[in-house]
Amino acid sequence: MKHIRAVNRKARRIDEIVLAQKAAASQPAGTEADVIALQQQQQQRPHVPIGCTLSFSPGWEVDSAGGTAGLCQPVERDIYDCYVTCFWPAQVPDHLNNYPDWANKCASATKDWRNLDLVTP
Amino acid sequence: MKQLCLKLTGYLALAGLWASVQGATLFLGGYPSSLLVFDEGKGAVVDKIPLTTGLPTSIRLSNDKKTIYVVTNDHTGIEVVDVATRKVTNHFVLNTPTKRYRLNNGVTDPSGKLFYTVTIEIDKLVDHFDIGKPKYTIIDLAQQKIVQTFDIPKEDEEANAGAYGRGGFEISTDGKYLYQFRDKVVIFDAADFKVIDRIELSQPDMPGMENIGFGGQLDSIGEPGQHVSLFNSSDPYVHNRVFGVAHFDLQTRHVEFTPIGPSPAGMTGLHVAPDKKDAYTVVSTGALGNKRCEFWHFNLSTNNIVGRNEFACRTRFSFGISGDGKKLYIYGAGFEIEVYDAATMKYEKTWDLNNDVTMGGLITLE
Numbered sequence: 488m489k490h491i492r493a494v495n496r497k498a499r500r501i502d503e504i505v506l507a508q509k510a511a512a513s514q515p516a517g518t519e520a521d522v523i524a525l526q527q528q529q530q531q532r533p534h535v536p537i538g539c540t541l542s543f544s545p546g547w548e549v550d551s552a553g554g555t556a557g558l559c560q561p562v563e564r565d566i567y568d569c570y571v572t573c574f575w576p577a578q579v580p581d582h583l584n585n586y587p588d589w590a591n592k593c594a595s596a597t598k599d600w601r602n603l604d605l606v607t608p
Numbered sequence: 609m610k611q612l613c614l615k616l617t618g619y620l621a622l623a624g625l626w627a628s629v630q631g632a633t634l635f636l637g638g639y640p641s642s643l644l645v646f647d648e649g650k651g652a653v654v655d656k657i658p659l660t661t662g663l664p665t666s667i668r669l670s671n672d673k674k675t676i677y678v679v680t681n682d683h684t685g686i687e688v689v690d691v692a693t694r695k696v697t698n699h700f701v702l703n704t705p706t707k708r709y710r711l712n713n714g715v716t717d718p719s720g721k722l723f724y725t726v727t728i729e730i731d732k733l734v735d736h737f738d739i740g741k742p743k744y745t746i747i748d749l750a751q752q753k754i755v756q757t758f759d760i761p762k763e764d765e766e767a768n769a770g771a772y773g774r775g776g777f778e779i780s781t782d783g784k785y786l787y788q789f790r791d792k793v794v795i796f797d798a799a800d801f802k803v804i805d806r807i808e809l810s811q812p813d814m815p816g817m818e819n820i821g822f823g824g825q826l827d828s829i830g831e832p833g834q835h836v837s838l839f840n841s842s843d844p845y846v847h848n849r850v851f852g853v854a855h856f857d858l859q860t861r862h863v864e865f866t867p868i869g870p871s872p873a874g875m876t877g878l879h880v881a882p883d884k885k886d887a888y889t890v891v892s893t894g895a896l897g898n899k900r901c902e903f904w905h906f907n908l909s910t911n912n913i914v915g916r917n918e919f920a921c922r923t924r925f926s927f928g929i930s931g932d933g934k935k936l937y938i939y940g941a942g943f944e945i946e947v948y949d950a951a952t953m954k955y956e957k958t959w960d961l962n963n964d965v966t967m968g969g970l971i972t973l974e
Contacts, residue, residue, distance in 0.1 A: 552895075556896045557923055558923060564942040565924075571665070572967075582682070587662065590639055593639070594639055594962070594964060595639075595943040595962060595964050596964055
């Protein structure tokens with residue numbers, strides 16, 4: 488929550504719950520970290536919002552590291568799994584809730600992406 | 609007599625050659641809402657079975673190999689496809705205007721009447737959606753509705769809570785026991801989802817792999833009542849993770865685990881060739897742009913690795929095997945199937961499906 492500030496009542500409640508959970512989970516009895524040889528700190532990853540149409544930089548889609556190296560090539564191969572499962576944060580409509588028919592005229596996104604429906608939210 | 613024997617041998621050889629030329633039939637989920645029927649011999653899509661309830665996200669073959677059960681996610685639908693006629697014989701959706709469900713995969717009882725799965729129920733209220741806890745669920749396919757749900761014990765909640773990636777189910781041939789393969793193997797009484805046993809073997813992970821628990825387990829031994837796959841095991845003292853081959857007899861609940869070596873970072877399940885001796889997996893190391901993949905070839909008679917070969921893997925992909933076990937398939941995240949020779953594990957060719965395929969898996973039928 489360092490980078491995002493709660494601006495309404497619901498968001499503030501979520502903030503409070505998350506902070507309370509973090510505090511409760513910080514040192515629960517009997518679950519202190521074990522000592523492990525050659526222990527490595529997990530590299531911090533960018534806080535890219537998860538979900539369809541939430542990410543606008545650097546391109547239409549980013550991977551879990553905030554870059555594009557982990558994406559499919561060409562990127563059109565990724566369109567449908569972003570659309571259906573929001574697998575990576577990407578600028579595509581969401582299949583489950585709002586746009587189930589977006590890809591109805593397009594069997595292969597790489598070849599026929601011009602047949603994808605236009606969305607005007 | 610000698611001539612007759614020679615003729616018979618000739619006919620048999622021809623029949624074998626014909627079968628290998630014909631190849632098996634593959635069934636894959638296709639965008640936007642169909643089941644693709646692919647002929648290995650022709651190397652082409654020969655039929656598309658339209659689905660009325662939406663996009664197929666899970667396909668699963670019945671034990672008698674006569675029926676395919678498809679889960680679609682537009683409105684949380686289930687479609688039953690008759691393999692012989694390639695027609696949909698039953699279809700329905702679970703969602704209503706005020707209720708939605710999420711379900712990934714499941715298994716039917718041996719009679720094909722009940723479908724066992726995990727669902728999450730979502731209630732649409734005036735100002736928000738109320739998302740319920742995951743529950744073990746029995747769907748009656750004839751009544752086309754959920755007939756029973758069971759609360760999931762606290763210790764199993766997390767493993768069943770993910771929107772995707774819940775462990776898939778297998779069932780014993782008499783329908784008495786259900787098996788869920790995930791971070792451990794949990795065995796249930798199929799009548800009431802009471803936990804009978806827990807086995808400390810975990811399914812290997814494969815980041816970016818499209819085998820994320822939608823269809824049946826990645827184990828193409830194709831023998832009802834048997835499950836053979838790779839699992840990770842960790843000792844309780846130094847937590848050394850080793851992988852090995854586990855043979856499950858689903859009927860007797862007998863498990864044989866043979867450890868092989870230290871667990872790689874990522875590993876798929878196991879595809880077993882029809883000879884029940886050769887089996888293959890994909891192992892990956894590195895992440896994102898540094899990812900490298902290898903095929904590993906196992907001999908199941910001795911449970912050891914007999915060959916490895918690196919191949920240029922896609923960022924995300926699924927792994928399959930041909931009907932005769934002589935070809936390995938890399939597909940998914942796109943419209944192509946890359947074909948590798950199983951003996952050499954070298955790339956051979958690419959089949960163009962002209963249709964993107966879903967993460968629902970691949971069914972191979974001779």
